Amino acid sequence: MEIRALHTGEQAPTELLLLADPSPKLVEDYVARGQCFVAEADQQVVGVYVLLPTRPETAELVNIAVDEEFQGQGIGKQLVNHAIQEAKRLGFKTLEIGTGNSSIGQLALYQKCGFRITGIDKDFFIRHYSEEIYENGMQVVDMIRLSQDL
Numbered sequence: 756m757e758i759r760a761l762h763t764g765e766q767a768p769t770e771l772l773l774l775a776d777p778s779p780k781l782v783e784d785y786v787a788r789g790q791c792f793v794a795e796a797d798q799q800v801v802g803v804y805v806l807l808p809t810r811p812e813t814a815e816l817v818n819i820a821v822d823e824e825f826q827g828q829g830i831g832k833q834l835v836n837h838a839i840q841e842a843k844r845l846g847f848k849t850l851e852i853g854t855g856n857s858s859i860g861q862l863a864l865y866q867k868c869g870f871r872i873t874g875i876d877k878d879f880f881i882r883h884y885s886e887e888i889y890e891n892g893m894q895v896v897d898m899i900r901l902s903q904d905l
């Protein structure tokens with residue numbers, strides 16, 4: 756499997772990106788402002804992440820997703836670790852990530868990759884999404900913010 760930046764003019768894998776964020780508008784905005792990387796196996800795109808510069812020396816991993824057929828095989832972890840190395844290489848000092856209060860597996864993955872919880876953006880998903888979202892039997896309301904020094 757290879758993880759690489761999108762080629763110039765190459766279309767971002769929108770369907771995959773929408774697995775991580777149900778808002779087409781936010782996804783389009785992230786892709787336009789950030790840098791998109793894909794994981795490719797046998798010439799098939801199986802994973803994606805977007806690295807977005809936010810503040811001086813700070814970037815955020817705003818969208819990460821693995822094709823459902825390929826989940827649970829370590830690709831997500833490889834993508835997160837690739838993003839950490841890439842952010843370091845680009846000279847960022849801090850990498851941030853955020854996920855829903857209900858995203859138990861994602862919170863495990865990010866902490867296993869070195870992120871620490873720094874705060875809670877209360878009611879983020881109420882303020883920014885028009886529809887109610889449910890996951891693991893819970894409504895997604897708050898965004899858990901995590902960060903790591905690079």
Ligand code: ACO
Binds near residue numbers: 776816822832
């Ligand atoms: N308890 C403990 N550990 C857990 C749990 C849990 N409930 N769930 C997952 N994990 C761990 C796994 O054990 C594994 O760690 P390990 O290698 O130490 O065993 C790790 O978390 C996940 O492993 P991967 O197989 O690398 O993950 P995967 O390839 O399935 O990708 C991803 C994870 C990207 C979250 C994938 O499930 C996905 O695409 N989900 C849908 C989209 C999504 O929710 N994206 C994130 C939104 S937030 C954002 O984009 C910033």
Ligand code: ACO
Binds near residue numbers: 859892
């Ligand atoms: N994802 C989604 N839902 C989950 C997950 C998960 N990974 N793990 C548990 N749940 C849900 C279950 O699905 C269930 O909800 P549901 O009825 O809607 O399906 C609920 O959490 C737990 O169900 P119970 O069977 O009622 O819980 P249990 O009798 O096992 O008791 C407890 C839970 C007290 C935490 C028990 O596991 C325990 O004693 N653990 C060891 C001691 C401990 O950790 N105590 C808490 C320390 S913090 C404190 O005391 C304040």
